[in-house]
Amino acid sequence: MTSSINSSPPWEQPESAHPQTGLEVFNTFTKSKVPFVPRKGNCVSWYGCGPTVYDAAHMGHARNYVSFDIIRRIMEDYLGYDLNVVMNITDIDDKIILCARHKHLLSQYRTQVTALTEQTIEDASNALYEFANASFKGLIELRIGRPIGCDDDWKAFALEVDDGNDEVFLASDLKASMNFKAARNAFRALVVARQKVAAGKTSQAEAGVLIDSCEDVLAPWLDRQHGADVTDQRIFRDLAAYWENDFFEDMDALNVRRPHVLTRVSEFVPDIVRFVQRIIDNGYAYEAGGSVYFDVAAFDGKNGHFYAKLEPSSKGNVALVADGEGPLSRRGNEKRSESDFALWKRSKPGEPTWPSPWSAGRPGWHIECSVMASEILGEQIDIHTGGIDLAFPHHTNELAQSEACFESQQWVNYFLHAGHLNVKGLKMSKSLKNYVTIKEALHKYTARQIRTLFLLSQWNAPMYFDSKSMEEAIAVERSLSNFFSNVTALLRDSRLHQQGSDAQRRILAPELDLLKALENSKELVHRALLDSFDTSTAIRAIQDIVARTNAYLQRGRSCIDPQTVEVVALYVSRIMRAFGLVAESPAQAIGWGIQAVSAEGQGTSTDRESLILPVASVLSEFRDAVREIALSGGDKKALLTLCDRIRDKDLPNLGIVIDDHGDGRALVKILDPEEIRRSHERREAEEATRQLEKHKEMQAAEEKRQARIAKSRQAPEDMFRTPEMCKLYSAWDDWGIPTADKAGELLTKSKIKKLTKEYEAQKKLHGKYLESQK
Known part of the structure; x- marks a missing residue:
């Protein structure tokens, strides 16, 4: 039995007669590492909070899902646990409702506006004033003493903000700063629109420019007027379905394994109704105004129950509770306490509805996960995962609801929370619009480089996403990629030159030293992974054995034992696969799986044709060019130029790298063409930077020389x-x-x-x- 901090109850260590692996995990219940013991032998039930699908997934999401994918792979592929992973899709939520209505109403408005008119400008102006008054009410009263009702009011307020100390306030409140920029952009667009109207430029396209520039202020203005008229539930469903597909495209691109079971809230509404009724029957919830609320006071301390076990210090934090309730939650005196939260919400006009004994409504956010997890995994779960920002109130309320329904004291045994991903010192967040989407990140970095970044950090600690942290990840990924390409080429070359030869090389001291270093690395990696998935320490151990192997390879091909090198490479490859650095698709795994060497020659004739034909075409063109030079009496320089072109351009475009060695024999490497392209672009960019710096130095030196001449x-x-x-x-x-x-x-x-x-x-x-x- 282990006690956690503050006034939270003791956490009960699960018991099992099954042999354990020795794995310890950092459990949010205890705020410490504890032995991991599954309830049922080697089988592990796992529920992970999935996305609320209303917009593009960003790198904060990647931090969560890639980190837990790494842990899942270590447990499944390295430690041998039999996992049952369930993840939900939240497709009923206040944010989805608002986003869907905003998009729908903006689309309608664009269709209705056929020209840039005074009415369009007046609409955007009124939207701006309402947006500013709602976003900066206190600051507006302080600076100009009245609500904004015209352009002069906005100018006076904006001037006060720009010239006064309010920039400091806005800088400390990222959301306020974001809203101020949106309002200022809208005002500037209005100024330009009035100039266009005066100049007679009033086309529908010009109106579209104004609407696009004022989206952030127009959408809530239109919603206040017409949001209640949106009754077609397909509008909400279609938006969620679109972003769900987009999310899984990103996860596939990042090589994140799909869950064994995927649940959607919209598919479990009847189950949610029954679950809520059971909580009411147990005396822990009440109906008010057609909505149902969880009674925190009735639950906390009764029948051995404790509220806020995960984050005792957040208990009673009304602001966090309100944020968890969502922007469309009812404001009023329905709840008995500010700490109570909605299990069922009576829908207002313009919101999707489902039938229930209490009202035509929809589920609260927190109840969704409790029901879906329990329906699939039962009344107790081994592991529950999610971002640390969900610990309170979302996961806290999940626990309370579930334990209230089942009258149990430990619905989840191990809560694992991933740390924040920070950008410029702030948590990456959609609501703050300080995020980088996964697609944007993948345009700049490879999935392997992004995963390497997460492997270099502790999974439950805050981390930074910036160019400096990515430079380290790229360097590690590049060193591993070079190692695999060198070893693969070496083993292929060794097999080609040993065919028909009975010669065997005796294992000597260098080989024994390398194998001893490998055993040491294995022990370090194993200890690190059992220590709450300490992948950063494991990566350092891998880097050490890779460096030792690279040093061994410097002895030259005639002085090394390929079999010893292969033993090292197979182990490193195994760990890289357990980390998810080797893609599931063979085409994406080029250069990182040396077992491909022994599988040469296998595959269908279609596979062989698709692989060989591009190379054959390049060689044919090379042959034609050589023949032409030979027949025309060309010089040796032209032949060497051709050789350089096929080595530096033609073959790399196909993923083939010829690495010239001092012994006169080239080593052939097979790499991912995309990685070669990125590496080439990176070298070109570095060279361009060097040339620019050199030019600046030469220019400065010349200017200094000319100045000295003039002075002389x-x-x-x-x-x-x-x-x-x-x-x-x-x-x-x-x-x-x-x-x-x-x-x-x-x-x-x-x-x-x-x-x-x-x-x-x-x-x-x-x-x-x-x-x-x-």
């Missing part, structure tokens, strides 16, 4: 008599050295000494100039 032309007796110097001095000696300042005061000895020194330096410089002219 001046006679020393004239250097202190220029118009600028005459403003500083009023008297000079016979050599032109100043003796008095502008006011006629004699200069000090030290000042005259300093000026004399400058005079002598100029005299020497001018002398060299005169000598050069002779």
Whole structure:
């Protein structure tokens, strides 16, 4: 039995007669690492909170789902657990409802607006004023003393913000800053729109430009007027379905395994109704105004129940509770306490509805996961995962609901929470619009590089996503990629040259040292993975054995044992697969799975044709060019140019790299063409940067040289008599050295000494100039 912090109850360690792996995990219940013991032998039930599908997935989502995919793979592929992974799709939610209505109403409005008119401008202006008054009410009252009702009011407020100290306030409140930028952009678009109307540019396209620029202020304005009229439930369903497909496209691109069971809230509404009724029957919930609320006070402390076990310090945090209820939640006196939360919401006009004993309504957010997890996995779960921002109130309320329904004390045994992904010190978030979508990230980095970034960090700790952190990940990924390509090429070359040969090489001290280093790395990796999936330590151990193997390979092909190298590479490949760095698709796994070497020659004739034909075409063109040069009496330089082109351009485009070695024999590597392209672009960018820096240095040196030449032309007796110097001095000696300042005061000895020194330096410089002219 282990006690957690503050006033939370003791956590009960599961018991099992089945042999354990020795794995320890960081459990949010205890805020410490505890032994992992599944309830049923080697079988592990796992529920992971899936996405709320209303927009594109961003790198904060990637942090969550890739991190837990790594843990899942370690448990399944390395430790041998038999997992049953369930993940939900939240397709009923306030954010989905608002987003769907906004998109629908904006689309309708665009269709209705056929020209840029005064009415369109007035609509956008009114939307701006309402948006500003809602977003900056207190600040507006403080700065201009009245609500914004015209352009002059907005100008006065914006001027106060720009000229005063409010920029500091906005910088500290990212959401306020985001809203201010949206409002300012809308106002600037309105200024331009009025100019276009005055100039007679009033086409529908011009109106579309204004609408696009004012989307953030127009959407809530239209929703307040017409949101209640949106009654077609397909509008909400279609939006969720679109973003669900988009989400799984991103997950597939990141090589995240699909869950064994996928659930959607819309498919479990009848189950949710029954679950809520059971909580009411047990005395832990009440109906009010057609909605049903969980009674925190009735639950906390009754029958051994404890509320807020995950985050005791957040208990009673009304702001977090309200945020968890959603932007469409009812405001009023329905709830008995501000800490109570909705299990069922009576739908207002413009919201999707399902039947229930209490009202035509929809589920609350928290109840959804409790029901879906319990319906599939039963009344107790081994592992529950999600981002740390869900610990309170979402996961806290999940626990309370489920334990209230089943009258149990530990619905989940192990809560695993992934740390935040931070951008410029702030959590990446859709609501703050400071996010990078997964697709944007994949346009710049490979999936393997992104996964490497997460492997280098502790899964439950905050981490940063920026160019510096990605540079480290790229360097690690590149070193591993080079290792696999070198070993694969070496083993292929070794097999080709040993065919028909009975020669065997005796294992010597270098091989024994390498194998001993491998055993040490294995032990370090194993200990690290059992230590709450410490992948960063495991990666360092892998890097060490890779570095040792690379050093061994420097002995040269005639002095190494390929079989020893293969043993190391097979182990490293096994760990890389357990980390998900080797894609499920063979085409994406090129260069990272050395077992492909022994499988050469297998496959259908269609596979062989698709693989061989592009290479054969390149070789045919090369042969034609060589023949032409030979028949025309061309020189050796032209042949070498052809050889360089096929090595540096033609074959790399097909994923083939020829690595010239000092022994005269080239090593052939098979790599991912996309990785070669990215590497080539990276080298070109680095070279361009070097050339630019070199050009700047040469330009600066030339400017310095020209300035020195220009200075050398001046006679020393004239250097202190220029118009600028005459403003500083009023008297000079016979050599032109100043003796008095502008006011006629004699200069000090030290000042005259300093000026004399400058005079002598100029005299020497001018002398060299005169000598050069002779």
